Amino acid sequence: MTLTTTPNIPDPDSFYDELLATHQGLTKDQSDALNARLILILSNHIGDRDTLAAALNAARNVT
Amino acid sequence: MVGATYALAHKLYPYAPVPDQSRTAHHPVIIIGGGPIGVATGLDLAQKGTPALILDDHDGVGQGSRAICFAKRTLEIADRLGAGQAMRDKGVVWNVGRVFHGDAQVFDFNLLPEDGHRNPAFINLQQPYFEKFLVDQLRAAEAEGKPIEIRGRNVVTALTQDAEKVTLTIDTPDGPYTATADYVIACDGARSPTRDMLGLSFDGRVFEDNFLIADVKMTAPFPTERWFWFEPPLSAKPQSALLHKQPDDVWRIDFQLGWDIDRNAELSETKIRNRIDEFLPEDTQYELVWTSIYTFQCRRMEQFRHQRVLFAGDSAHQVSPFGARGANSGMQDADNLAWKLDLVLKGQATEALLDTYHEERAHAADENILNSTRATDFLTPKSEISKIFRNAVLTLAKGHPFARPLVNSGRLSTPSTYDALGLNTRDELAGPSKTRPGSPCPDAQLADSYLLDNLPGQFTLLALNTEAPRVTHDLPLNIVTLSAGQITTPLRERYLGDAPHALYLIRPDQHVAARWPVATPAQVTAALNQAIAKT
Numbered sequence: 001m002t003l004t005t006t007p008n009i010p011d012p013d014s015f016y017d018e019l020l021a022t023h024q025g026l027t028k029d030q031s032d033a034l035n036a037r038l039i040l041i042l043s044n045h046i047g048d049r050d051t052l053a054a055a056l057n058a059a060r061n062v063t
Numbered sequence: 064m065v066g067a068t069y070a071l072a073h074k075l076y077p078y079a080p081v082p083d084q085s086r087t088a089h090h091p092v093i094i095i096g097g098g099p100i101g102v103a104t105g106l107d108l109a110q111k112g113t114p115a116l117i118l119d120d121h122d123g124v125g126q127g128s129r130a131i132c133f134a135k136r137t138l139e140i141a142d143r144l145g146a147g148q149a150m151r152d153k154g155v156v157w158n159v160g161r162v163f164h165g166d167a168q169v170f171d172f173n174l175l176p177e178d179g180h181r182n183p184a185f186i187n188l189q190q191p192y193f194e195k196f197l198v199d200q201l202r203a204a205e206a207e208g209k210p211i212e213i214r215g216r217n218v219v220t221a222l223t224q225d226a227e228k229v230t231l232t233i234d235t236p237d238g239p240y241t242a243t244a245d246y247v248i249a250c251d252g253a254r255s256p257t258r259d260m261l262g263l264s265f266d267g268r269v270f271e272d273n274f275l276i277a278d279v280k281m282t283a284p285f286p287t288e289r290w291f292w293f294e295p296p297l298s299a300k301p302q303s304a305l306l307h308k309q310p311d312d313v314w315r316i317d318f319q320l321g322w323d324i325d326r327n328a329e330l331s332e333t334k335i336r337n338r339i340d341e342f343l344p345e346d347t348q349y350e351l352v353w354t355s356i357y358t359f360q361c362r363r364m365e366q367f368r369h370q371r372v373l374f375a376g377d378s379a380h381q382v383s384p385f386g387a388r389g390a391n392s393g394m395q396d397a398d399n400l401a402w403k404l405d406l407v408l409k410g411q412a413t414e415a416l417l418d419t420y421h422e423e424r425a426h427a428a429d430e431n432i433l434n435s436t437r438a439t440d441f442l443t444p445k446s447e448i449s450k451i452f453r454n455a456v457l458t459l460a461k462g463h464p465f466a467r468p469l470v471n472s473g474r475l476s477t478p479s480t481y482d483a484l485g486l487n488t489r490d491e492l493a494g495p496s497k498t499r500p501g502s503p504c505p506d507a508q509l510a511d512s513y514l515l516d517n518l519p520g521q522f523t524l525l526a527l528n529t530e531a532p533r534v535t536h537d538l539p540l541n542i543v544t545l546s547a548g549q550i551t552t553p554l555r556e557r558y559l560g561d562a563p564h565a566l567y568l569i570r571p572d573q574h575v576a577a578r579w580p581v582a583t584p585a586q587v588t589a590a591l592n593q594a595i596a597k598t
Binding site: 017023 | 434437440446447448449458459462463464465467468469471474
């Protein structure tokens with residue numbers, strides 16, 4: 001499985017709202033912790049190591 | 064001085080005393096406010112034969128470009144009223160937008176106009192021109208004997224209503240007079256005096272960010288594209304900036320100034336010129352045409368109908384400007400209301416139909432408020448974490464296509480589909496989703512006309528590769544039959560899909576009421592009754 005970087009979320013504006021709503025009312029530390037948990041949860045769902053490596057690379061190496 | 068608090072761009076309806084000022088005359092419809100929505104609603108009613116009197120507190124259109132992006136649906140409504148060509152002739156067509164973060168382009172988009180529409184996705188046109196072209200059409204209708212009238216410097220100062228009528232006190236330079244009406248439509252803007260007179264609330268969210276608009280006249284080498292910057296590289300560090308072309312070589316420049324500003328200092332011409340000088344290429348010659356600082360709200364009335372008083376346009380709902388959903392949704396209010404009120408006044412529908420104006424247009428207002436609010440939040444993130452995510456989206460958008468739909472500098476206005484609302488008949492056609500019941504009819508080029516030209520302001524039965532059943536009903540029913548050979552590619556793609564034939568019942572506002580592969584006269588009659596809330 002390769003990393004999908006074309007649009008893949010239905011109604012992306014609505015998802016973006018939900019993501020921000022999940023952080024509603026949290027402190028900076030709480031948000032950081034939530035983000036870390038979310039990364040781990042989603043990474044496990046993806047599973048494939050090559051895909052995860054590609055994702056790590058894409059997140060790290062931005063222009 | 065009565066009315067006349069701001070300078071005019073065009074004096075279109077100078078004050079002229081009328082005999083009504085010495086008696087109490089009764090009118091079927093009085094419209095408060097002669098802006099784009101008031102004039103469009105009045106024109107639509109009069110063209111259907113229902114008399115409309117429009118009262119405006121000024122003699123004409125105020126200065127300032129204000130609403131400049133007019134959407135395809137608005138142009139289609141203007142076409143139905145007869146004002147569309149003038150708008151197309153004067154307006155600037157644009158399709159391409161570019162989004163920058165700092166000085167780097169993040170991505171570009173093309174509104175990708177589909178083939179086979181008369182109108183482009185958007186035109187830019189200063190609001191005074193838009194209003195003038197509507198009033199020109201009003202004068203043409205008057206000359207043809209249509210029952211339309213507009214009175215300038217007529218200020219409504221009091222309003223009461225009972226079971227039978229609405230009573231207005233109207234002030235003029237020659238003193239006040241009284242008039243009554245079966246129905247009143249308040250198109251008197253965001254600060255609606257009518258709303259205040261009825262003690263009605265207008266709740267929602269206030270955004271404290273200030274934006275500076277500067278219209279500059281210049282011959283500039285920029286292409287006719289919408290350019291938007293997040294965190295543009297300017298010394299004052301505005302959060303965002305916008306550059307957009309209008310007619311007459313006028314360019315709209317917006318700067319986001321922030322929350323706590325010294326309004327008077329920001330409005331100084333020197334300060335504004337400094338900002339613009341830094342923003343434009345060195346040594347650009349320009350003339351400062353108009354400047355304004357605004358904040359905005361996203362809010363709406365709970366109910367758009369209060370017995371005999373109806374609210375349309377900004378008086379009913381207000382949005383932030385990102386996405387051009389203000390005037391454009393107001394025009395759709397007019398489109399929705401005029402035919403319904405016309406039928407009620409002709410005794411062909413009950414007041415239940417007026418409640419569906421509220422139902423459908425409040426649904427649309429909520430959609431517009433949601434989209435405008437999301438854009439505003441993306442432009443001005445309210446918390447540190449939302450700013451982190453916002454910047455992450457911008458950073459990723461440069462290299463990854465998935466992030467581009469998340470970049471929100473305004474979700475541009477599209478007309479609402481009245482999904483799951485009461486006037487629709489259940490979809491019986493396995494057809495394209497874009498023409499399902501409740502949706503606005505997309506245009507389509509035909510052999511020698513456009514489809515929307517054939518959908519006048521009355522109910523239409525559109526028969527595609529099938530026969531239209533013979534229907535007897537009180538309502539006038541326009542029949543349009545197209546044989547297989549007459550069905551062009553865009554028409555097939557938008558109205559049939561894989562279906563070999565179809566029958567559409569279309570409302571006077573060009574929204575789909577019902578559709579079937581075929582239908583009996585009884586089915587069409589039932590759908591017609593459903594569409595006028597006669598169940």
